[in-house]
Amino acid sequence: MAKSDVKAPAKEAKNVPDSDKAVKTVAKADMAIADKLVQLYRLQHIDSQIDRIRIQRGELPLEVQDLEDEVAGLETRLKKLQDELGEIEAQVSDRQNQIKDAKAQIKKYEAQQAKVRNNREYDSLTKEIEFQNLEIQLAEKRIKEAKAQIEAKKSVVDESQKLLEERRKDLELKKQELDDIVAETEKEEKALQKKSDAAAKSIEERLLSAYNRIRGNARNSLAVVAVERGSCGGCFNAIPPQRQLDIASHKKIIVCEHCGRILVDDYVVERVKSEA
Ligand SMILES: [Zn+2]
Numbered sequence: 659m660a661k662s663d664v665k666a667p668a669k670e671a672k673n674v675p676d677s678d679k680a681v682k683t684v685a686k687a688d689m690a691i692a693d694k695l696v697q698l699y700r701l702q703h704i705d706s707q708i709d710r711i712r713i714q715r716g717e718l719p720l721e722v723q724d725l726e727d728e729v730a731g732l733e734t735r736l737k738k739l740q741d742e743l744g745e746i747e748a749q750v751s752d753r754q755n756q757i758k759d760a761k762a763q764i765k766k767y768e769a770q771q772a773k774v775r776n777n778r779e780y781d782s783l784t785k786e787i788e789f790q791n792l793e794i795q796l797a798e799k800r801i802k803e804a805k806a807q808i809e810a811k812k813s814v815v816d817e818s819q820k821l822l823e824e825r826r827k828d829l830e831l832k833k834q835e836l837d838d839i840v841a842e843t844e845k846e847e848k849a850l851q852k853k854s855d856a857a858a859k860s861i862e863e864r865l866l867s868a869y870n871r872i873r874g875n876a877r878n879s880l881a882v883v884a885v886e887r888g889s890c891g892g893c894f895n896a897i898p899p900q901r902q903l904d905i906a907s908h909k910k911i912i913v914c915e916h917c918g919r920i921l922v923d924d925y926v927v928e929r930v931k932s933e934a
Contacts, residue, residue, distance in 0.1 A: 692908040694861070695882075695926045698869055701857040702882035703930050708850045709879050711843045718836045725829040732822040739818060743811045750804045753797040760790040760797070865911070872919055882920045884927045893917035 767783045767790070774780045858866055873881035876892065883891035885905060890897055895916040897905070905912050906923045913920050 691910060692926065692929075694865060694911065695908065695920075695922050696929050697857065697861045698865060698882045698920060699884075699922050699926050700930045700933065701854060701861060701869065702873075702880065704850055704854045704857055705873070705879070708847055708854060711847050711850070715839060715843055718832070718839060722829070722832050722836055725825060725832055729822065729825050729829055732818060732825060736815065736818045736822060739811060739815045743808065743815060746804050746807050746811065750801050750808070753801045753804070756797045757794050760794045764790045869920070872913075876917065876919060880919060882922060883914070884922055884924070890914040890917060890919065890921060892919040897921070 764787050767787045771780055771783045774783065861869070869881045873879050878892075880892045885891065885897060885902060888896055888899075888902065893914060893916050895914065897914070901912065901915075902923075904910075905921050906925070908923075908925075911920060
């Protein structure tokens with residue numbers, strides 16, 4: 659490859675008619691730069707397709723991660739609700755035992771009453787029995803309250819369980835979708851990477867390293883952009899009319915004053931698009 663941007667390799671001169679020597683000289687230079695720009699824009703075009711695939715694939719693991727987090731959160735919540743339910747149920751069974759004990763006590767006191775010798779002892783036992791009956795009533799009241807709580811909690815547990823099942827299904831589907839897309843796009847990406855490698859090989863080293871450097875620094879990984887409605891297609895800053903003419907004349911490679919991206923005109927864009 660020629661070192662200077664304005665000199666064309668000899669083989670490219672074949673494109674120029676031999677009849678007009680003046681035109682030939684100019685056209686030689688024109689074709690050289692135009693061809694270099696086409697090579698660069700072609701590489702950008704391929705690499706942008708690879709970028710798109712990677713971005714598209716990149717978002718899916720995030721969606722899976724979000725769902726995994728949500729499922730984990732729901733599982734924790736459900737576990738907490740079930741623990742709370744278990745506590746209330748344990749309280750009910752405690753109260754039921756209390757009632758059993760109180761009833762046993764009452765039986766014992768009643769048996770003692772049959773054997774007492776004076777009223778004072780009898781009255782004292784009567785008071786104990788009354789006290790145990792009050793305890794039973796209180797325990798029954800608490801059981802009733804706890805059962806209402808259990809009912810309410812159970813419906814919340816049911817809802818949470820349903821939601822969890824739905825999210826687990828969503829997660830399954832998303833994972834499957836991810837696997838499918840990864841398999842599908844990996845093939846496509848490999849084919850594009852081959853094209854990219856081939857396209858890069860035809861570009862002279864100095865330009866290729868500039869391309870890689872600009873692409874590495876640029877947002878959206880764009881190193882070569884088209885002039886669109888008088889503005890840079892990379893940073894959207896206006897390009898002065900004289901500079902636009904310079905770009906279209908293909909006499910040298912021109913970069914955007916604002917973002918440093920390599921600029922190409924419609925002629926280059928159309929040539930690359932017509933290849934597809
Ligand atoms: Zn720019």
